[in-house]
Amino acid sequence: MRKTLLIVPLLLTASPAFAQQAPLLPPELADPSTIHQLAGTLDDLSRALMNVRIGEARAALEGRDASPRERNMTVGDYARRNDPDFDRHLHQQIASVEPQVQRGVQAVNHALPAVMQALGDAERAVDRAVANMPDPTYPRR
Numbered sequence: 001m002r003k004t005l006l007i008v009p010l011l012l013t014a015s016p017a018f019a020q021q022a023p024l025l026p027p028e029l030a031d032p033s034t035i036h037q038l039a040g041t042l043d044d045l046s047r048a049l050m051n052v053r054i055g056e057a058r059a060a061l062e063g064r065d066a067s068p069r070e071r072n073m074t075v076g077d078y079a080r081r082n083d084p085d086f087d088r089h090l091h092q093q094i095a096s097v098e099p100q101v102q103r104g105v106q107a108v109n110h111a112l113p114a115v116m117q118a119l120g121d122a123e124r125a126v127d128r129a130v131a132n133m134p135d136p137t138y139p140r141r
Contacts, residue, residue, distance in 0.1 A: 024109050032102060039098040046090060050076030 028034055055073030059066035080086045 024112060025105060030105050030109060035098055035101050043094050046094060
């Protein structure tokens, strides 16, 4: 029974899917224009997030009613309290994301064939190990 519990997960991972040719990321994901569009969307999303009102929620968490001034307080207002250049810093960080994502996509495309080959090697090793295991139905002496 214990052997079966060890063998079943190994057999499930040893599948033909691991033996296929090493794929690359879809060209749409590796395309620099897609990555540029993603960075632009991230910038737009951050601007929208900065305009979300949080004053009443903050006051409620502190167990009090929000003042009229607090009701209009946004995430951006709260972030700018300690950093007057918050908006500039945020947009610089977002702008730096695009080259990092491009390098990451290139690294994944470069590493993916080796990863798939290693998975194929692991599958073959599991197949060899399973083939060398004694038959549990074979009578014992």
